[in-house]
Amino acid sequence: xxxxxxxxxxxxxxHEFMVRVFENIEVPTADAKTAxxxxxxxxxxxxxxxxxxxxxxYHEMVNVGRINPKxxxxxxxxxxxxxxxxxxxxxxxxxxxxxxxxxxxKADQVGTAWVAVRNTNxxxxxxxxxxxxxxxxxxxxxxxxxxxxxxxLWGADRMLGTNPIAIAFPGKEExxxxxxxxxxxxxxxxxxxxxxxxxxxxxxxxxxxxxxETNDPHKMVDGGAMLPLGSERERxxxxxxxxxxxxxxLCGPLSGxxxxxxxxxxxxxxxxxDQWVGKGIGHFFGAMQIDAFIDxxxxxxxxxxxxRTFRATPAAPETDGPLIxxxxxxxxxxxxxxxxxxxxxxxxxDLRAVSKQTGIPFE
Amino acid sequence: xxxxxxxxxxxxxxHEFMVRVFENIEVPTADAKTAxxxxxxxxxxxxxxxxxxxxxxYHEMVNVGRINPKxxxxxxxxxxxxxxxxxxxxxxxxxxxxxxxxxxxKADQVGTAWVAVRNTNxxxxxxxxxxxxxxxxxxxxxxxxxxxxxxxLWGADRMLGTNPIAIAFPGKEExxxxxxxxxxxxxxxxxxxxxxxxxxxxxxxxxxxxxxETNDPHKMVDGGAMLPLGSERERxxxxxxxxxxxxxxLCGPLSGxxxxxxxxxxxxxxxxxDQWVGKGIGHFFGAMQIDAFIDxxxxxxxxxxxxRTFRATPAAPETDGPLIxxxxxxxxxxxxxxxxxxxxxxxxxDLRAVSKQTGIPFE
Numbered sequence: 001x002x003x004x005x006x007x008x009x010x011x012x013x014x015h016e017f018m019v020r021v022f023e024n025i026e027v028p029t030a031d032a033k034t035a036x037x038x039x040x041x042x043x044x045x046x047x048x049x050x051x052x053x054x055x056x057x058y059h060e061m062v063n064v065g066r067i068n069p070k071x072x073x074x075x076x077x078x079x080x081x082x083x084x085x086x087x088x089x090x091x092x093x094x095x096x097x098x099x100x101x102x103x104x105x106k107a108d109q110v111g112t113a114w115v116a117v118r119n120t121n122x123x124x125x126x127x128x129x130x131x132x133x134x135x136x137x138x139x140x141x142x143x144x145x146x147x148x149x150x151x152x153l154w155g156a157d158r159m160l161g162t163n164p165i166a167i168a169f170p171g172k173e174e175x176x177x178x179x180x181x182x183x184x185x186x187x188x189x190x191x192x193x194x195x196x197x198x199x200x201x202x203x204x205x206x207x208x209x210x211x212x213e214t215n216d217p218h219k220m221v222d223g224g225a226m227l228p229l230g231s232e233r234e235r236x237x238x239x240x241x242x243x244x245x246x247x248x249x250l251c252g253p254l255s256g257x258x259x260x261x262x263x264x265x266x267x268x269x270x271x272x273x274d275q276w277v278g279k280g281i282g283h284f285f286g287a288m289q290i291d292a293f294i295d296x297x298x299x300x301x302x303x304x305x306x307x308r309t310f311r312a313t314p315a316a317p318e319t320d321g322p323l324i325x326x327x328x329x330x331x332x333x334x335x336x337x338x339x340x341x342x343x344x345x346x347x348x349x350d351l352r353a354v355s356k357q358t359g360i361p362f363e
Numbered sequence: 364x365x366x367x368x369x370x371x372x373x374x375x376x377x378h379e380f381m382v383r384v385f386e387n388i389e390v391p392t393a394d395a396k397t398a399x400x401x402x403x404x405x406x407x408x409x410x411x412x413x414x415x416x417x418x419x420x421y422h423e424m425v426n427v428g429r430i431n432p433k434x435x436x437x438x439x440x441x442x443x444x445x446x447x448x449x450x451x452x453x454x455x456x457x458x459x460x461x462x463x464x465x466x467x468x469k470a471d472q473v474g475t476a477w478v479a480v481r482n483t484n485x486x487x488x489x490x491x492x493x494x495x496x497x498x499x500x501x502x503x504x505x506x507x508x509x510x511x512x513x514x515x516l517w518g519a520d521r522m523l524g525t526n527p528i529a530i531a532f533p534g535k536e537e538x539x540x541x542x543x544x545x546x547x548x549x550x551x552x553x554x555x556x557x558x559x560x561x562x563x564x565x566x567x568x569x570x571x572x573x574x575x576e577t578n579d580p581h582k583m584v585d586g587g588a589m590l591p592l593g594s595e596r597e598r599x600x601x602x603x604x605x606x607x608x609x610x611x612x613l614c615g616p617l618s619g620x621x622x623x624x625x626x627x628x629x630x631x632x633x634x635x636x637d638q639w640v641g642k643g644i645g646h647f648f649g650a651m652q653i654d655a656f657i658d659x660x661x662x663x664x665x666x667x668x669x670x671r672t673f674r675a676t677p678a679a680p681e682t683d684g685p686l687i688x689x690x691x692x693x694x695x696x697x698x699x700x701x702x703x704x705x706x707x708x709x710x711x712x713d714l715r716a717v718s719k720q721t722g723i724p725f726e
Contacts, residue, residue, distance in 0.1 A: 077657065
């Protein structure tokens with residue numbers, strides 16, 4: 001980000017603005033705060049693409065009636081350790097945390113739980129949800145399917161979303177291990193960045209509209225597709241495709257949500273599919289009480305040992321050695337809590353437009 | 364395999380031989396049959412590296428007292444939806460199916476379950492276990508940590524196993540979607556094959572003992588390491604490392620098994636670590652009753668639709684279009700059930716040696 005112009009804002013100021021914007025589009029105050037929390041966690045953790053940069057889209061989608069600001073989240077099927085939830089076409093930022101709470105409550109009762117969610121919308125960073133589980137001495141999982149933008153291996157069309165998987169494990173003295181990964185080779189935000197800087201993409205990230213591998217980010221955006229983790233057959237691209245398929249099926253067919261190429265458009269700039277095969281997009285939340293498997297203190301000591309052991313791995317040439325999953329985001333959070341959140345100018349301009357439209361002061 | 368000399372045997376003959384060899388090392392008959400089933404499923408599905416080719420190692424490890432043939436599998440901690448199981452240092456081929464049964468029974472009661480297993484050994488192909496779950500209208504998960512052979516991204520040492528993840532989803536008219544993938548770029552069996560044929564490795568598979576990327580399979584085997592899915596930072600190698608870490612932690616610290624570089628050696632040819640941090644290796648089994656989330660018939664119809672939709676994806680240039688996960692293994696199984704199991708000569712020689720040693724006829 002160093003070579004892109006930004007303006008820095010205190011995290012609290014952005015949070016307050018988000019709450020007021022959500023309230024402005026009739027999201028109840030408690031839900032508006034939750035939604036702002038989810039977006040703020042992305043900005044704090046340095047995942048700018050999923051933070052306040054998306055506020056404009058949510059605002060717009062609610063304003064035109066595509067997302068329901070006052071969703072009534074209901075359980076439509078239930079066992080002791082499972083639930084299927086209908087999100088009433090609400091903000092994923094509101095539906096997701098509610099479903100995750102239900103999942104964690106169930107895990108407290110019987111040791112573990114899975115909750116499938118349909119009729120919902122984009123839910124922010126996948127990593128937000130397992131971070132909540134850590135507060136309850138649980139290991140949390142989170143997955144979501146998303147608008148199609150990824151080609152299956154050997155395919156020449158957008159058939160899957162970036163379909164992330166997140167999970168987190170608490171340490172005792174060490175900070176938690178936090179895994180939060182799209183099942184693509186690279187994040188879409190990095191393709192947007194390449195366009196903004198007019199730089200070529202690394203090999204293995206994208207194909208053009210005819211299915212040929214391309215290094216031109218414009219060709220990916222212009223009807224091309226991103227590639228799944230592994231990129232090509234020789235490097236295990238079928239495995240990234242398998243992971244994206246797994247997330248798609250758990251979130252879509254298992255909950256009754258849309259899946260694959262039938263997922264709804266993320267914003268008004270994109271076109272919805274010609275038919276629906278379910279309701280909205282889908283999420284899939286899991287929770288596991290650590291105490292249901294092993295003494296939590298013993299587990300956390302082992303995690304400390306795991307972290308220290310992996311940090312001590314001999315470094316590969318020209319590197320500083322392995323990181324622990326979650327390191328970069330935690331380091332970003334320390335800096336951003338202290339110094340504020342840097343926003344790129346196009347995002348600032350979008351937020352100023354929302355401010356003008358709603359009368360809510362931004363700066 | 365076409366250019367490697369093989370001898371073909373009927374699947375039943377190999378199965379019978381395996382049962383008798385396991386019985387010969389005092390594995391109870393029912394367990395011997397289960398163990399043979401697991402190995403046979405690998406050979407039938409074309410995953411030769413995990414089938415009867417491993418019988419010699421198991422036979423040897425039991426013979427020298429490193430694996431307990433008469434393991435008493437016990438539940439050491441339990442909730443309605445979870446269990447932690449001690450495998451009594453048994454064959455993973457016996458402990459795994461028992462733990463998986465316990466998991467599926469629990470899922471039948473409360474909708475879903477996870478079972479963590481410690482003090483166990485290598486359990487065959489990860490995909491065997493979710494295939495069992497399909498028989499009960501469940502979605503099964505299976506993971507295991509394994510002997511260290513993979514470097515974390517930016518590391519120059521073997522710190523993780525190939526740590527596979529498997530899951531399967533039933534169709535109604537279509538065959539099931541079966542995902543079974545090591546979290547490495549390529550299977551170790553393909554590196555062994557490159558050595559046998561004296562061919563270079565593709566880029567992104569391996570590093571040498573100093574941590575430099577190498578195309579020489581000998582340099583990988585000689586103190587080098589395999590690379591996680593994604594291979595390098597630009598292609599998402601941190602994500603493959605994250606997946607391998609996730610499997611390692613769920614199977615190791617959560618069950619009380621060894622993890623990472625402390626996992627026991629797979630065979631007598633490898634050296635055990637200098638210290639233990641748990642017992643044996645670990646597995647992690649999950650089961651989800653489909654009916655706990657959605658009408659199973661509706662789910663299976665959606666899976667059929669999913670499969671047909673993805674098969675109809677426009678093909679990338681010079682390909683026949685995307686496969687459905689599990690296609691290659693199912694096609695192998697049709698051929699192998701009909702024509703028999705081809706074994707490479709070194710495996711045949713190993714089995715002849717076991718036959719000679721035990722007096723059990725092989726051919």
